Amino acid sequence: QPRSITVANQKGGVGKTTTAVNLAACLAEAGQRVLLIDLDPQCNASSGLAVRAPDRRRSVYGLMSGEADFVDVISHTGIDGLHLVPASADLAAADVELAGEDRREYLLADALARLDAAYDFLFIDCPPSLGILTVNALTAAREVLVPVQAEYYALEGLAMLLDTVARVRERLNPDLRMLGIVITMLDGRTNLSREVAAEVREHLGAHVFEAVVPRNVRLSEAPSHGLPICRYDPHCTGCEAYFDVAKEVVTRGF
């Protein structure tokens, strides 16, 4: 049974994709077999690894609609041990198109039940909303990882997200547990960053990872080269931070 981790936060731009892509790549570099699923119509995780679904059928959309199986959608990346199920822009219509399906919250979970390849880790990157796509991701995974940007607005939405996680656990997925909260884009030079980080730790205590991801421009350059940070600049602070986060993902596991 692989560990399945959804990376979610409805607040936009907090580092969900950067965290999902780089954690998946760090664990693959360390010899784990990792599958990353891109569930965001923006397709950022896919483009961050230089993969584009040839059409909607051969993307996670095809998997959820039943038009395709894993063997049609799984794509190799440049990293040994890291496979990707790319997203499709057509996912943007999922809220409307899937609204009538019987098991609309379980479409991804049902598809994953058919996955017979052997992986150690599954990661799911979510769009910035609490709509049907994020609910599918929370229903399909057993753990949720929440990146929180060290900014005021990012604090606000946390309570709403934790409520949604609790509701999904009650109604749809009793196995869902909180893996933890990772503070991202911490800029050590500003008081605001440090204050927000301190407040997150005060309110959420042991749920907050020790490892923190600093603001580091190399992390935002890497996707334009289609590379995770461990291939773009393995010695930068951003890469070291994601290896620390990956180690903590492992130690906080079952």
Add this chain to the structure above:
Amino acid sequence: QPRSITVANQKGGVGKTTTAVNLAACLAEAGQRVLLIDLDPQCNASSGLAVRAPDRRRSVYGLMSGEADFVDVISHTGIDGLHLVPASADLAAADVELAGEDRREYLLADALARLDAAYDFLFIDCPPSLGILTVNALTAAREVLVPVQAEYYALEGLAMLLDTVARVRERLNPDLRMLGIVITMLDGRTNLSREVAAEVREHLGAHVFEAVVPRNVRLSEAPSHGLPICRYDPHCTGCEAYFDVAKEVVTRGF
């Protein structure tokens, strides 16, 4: 007929709320009568002005569902001339709850048709998605302003957004025009920022505002005090930039 401007971009964290709040406040400081509508379930624009809807009826949700009129929902802010229609967390369910309504794309436009107070500008802050809320905003307004963060991932989604704007103009709102694109969080110290800004100008030419908003920590501190930048730190580069953007909004008008 007030100018009505939707601030939209499905990419998360690009500065939609910061732009909507600070443009609205700068124009109010300059003597304009401005109404800001917060259409994001995260309620960031509302909290950035220290306003919280007492209940869902007295928010933009009540307006769209017909439970309330403008007189019930309009709230004063600390800034003369700036009024706010706050958001409600219940908007998060709008995709599902409004899916069955006949005029589901026109709910905000129909409500605005009942507005009889005199304003010079209406701004609408959108959530990071192209769902029913953003479609309502694009259908209700006559102009759309797109903040684009000077980052690689932010470039990717632009084509999708411009497609959506074109589709809304064809099917729902023939008056909708592109007011322009504002580059945000430009960090002059990084090559990436300058390269992305140059690429945006190359592809989108005259649509791109001359005025650019630099990365400035004072802009991200202001909302934690419930203040727009022109009240929090009127002499910082972030404030000067938003006054420049406001001037350009006026000159690019009809």
